Amino acid sequence: MGMAGKLEAVRTYRGRLAAASWVGFDLDDTLHEFRSASSTASKTVFVTISGRHGIPTTQLQDQYTVILRELTSHAFSDGRTSHDYRRERFVALLEAFSVPVESEFIQDLLALYESSLKASLRLKTGAANLLQKLISLGKKIVVVTEGPQDAQEWTIANLSIAPYIDYLVTTNKFGATKTTGLFSLVLKHLNIDSNEIVFIGDNLKRDIEPATEEGILCIYLAENEGSWTGDGPFWVKELAEIETLLETRGRVER
Numbered sequence: 001m002g003m004a005g006k007l008e009a010v011r012t013y014r015g016r017l018a019a020a021s022w023v024g025f026d027l028d029d030t031l032h033e034f035r036s037a038s039s040t041a042s043k044t045v046f047v048t049i050s051g052r053h054g055i056p057t058t059q060l061q062d063q064y065t066v067i068l069r070e071l072t073s074h075a076f077s078d079g080r081t082s083h084d085y086r087r088e089r090f091v092a093l094l095e096a097f098s099v100p101v102e103s104e105f106i107q108d109l110l111a112l113y114e115s116s117l118k119a120s121l122r123l124k125t126g127a128a129n130l131l132q133k134l135i136s137l138g139k140k141i142v143v144v145t146e147g148p149q150d151a152q153e154w155t156i157a158n159l160s161i162a163p164y165i166d167y168l169v170t171t172n173k174f175g176a177t178k179t180t181g182l183f184s185l186v187l188k189h190l191n192i193d194s195n196e197i198v199f200i201g202d203n204l205k206r207d208i209e210p211a212t213e214e215g216i217l218c219i220y221l222a223e224n225e226g227s228w229t230g231d232g233p234f235w236v237k238e239l240a241e242i243e244t245l246l247e248t249r250g251r252v253e254r
Contacts, residue, residue, distance in 0.1 A: 013234050014245045016217050026201035027145035031127050037120035044116040067092045077171040082151035126239035131164040140166040148172045178206045183214040208233050
């Protein structure tokens with residue numbers, strides 16, 4: 001796509017953003033640095049287990065990666081709480097190394113993980129400004145995320161962005177994943193057409209592609225990709241770039 005085509009695409013996205021009544025966001029690694037925070041929290045757990053049972057942290061981390069892959073394939077759509085999921089993973093981790101599972105130790109690991117996660121939470125650069133800008137333009141904001149309802153409510157509260165969010169959609173609450181119809185359910189629940197919302201996410205397979213299949217215009221947060229060529233979904237490398245697409249309008253009271 002040439003420069004003229006890219007400029008036309010920018011005009012299209014600017015127009016759709018201006019017209020949209022809703023803007024949707026993925027949560028983890030779109031609005032906040034989830035991978036970094038969860039990695040830090042997990043490492044505190046590994047260090048604690050290692051100190052008590054002498055298992056190298058590298059082995060614990062490798063096994064935990066396998067456990068995550070096996071136990072999160074349903075994308076948290078079966079209705080359990082975050083503590084249920086974490087307890088299941090920690091028990092599986094200990095059992096993988098033939099370590100006796102002690103209820104009190106598991107509770108200690110759960111508390112340690114949550115306290116470390118809370119201390120590590122960080123908004124993405126530009127997230128707060130973008131949310132404030134959207135609010136000033138009268139947009140409604142929906143977060144569509146794969147995760148336990150309680151954990152995502154906790155995350156939004158601890159990131160101090162709850163006042164900006166009009167509705168939180170989780171796979172846990174709706175009983176569907178992003179790749180098995182969640183975006184369709186979102187449109188029905190909000191009682192809107194696909195052209196009334198623009199969605200922003202960081203994962204092509206689980207955010208951009210399924211939302212696009214429902215006719216939703218998407219913006220791909222591609223922090224680690226090259227520059228946008230003009231093909232496929234509109235790419236930005238940081239959330240601040242989306243502000244440049246927003247037309248200046250008068251402030252609208254909510």
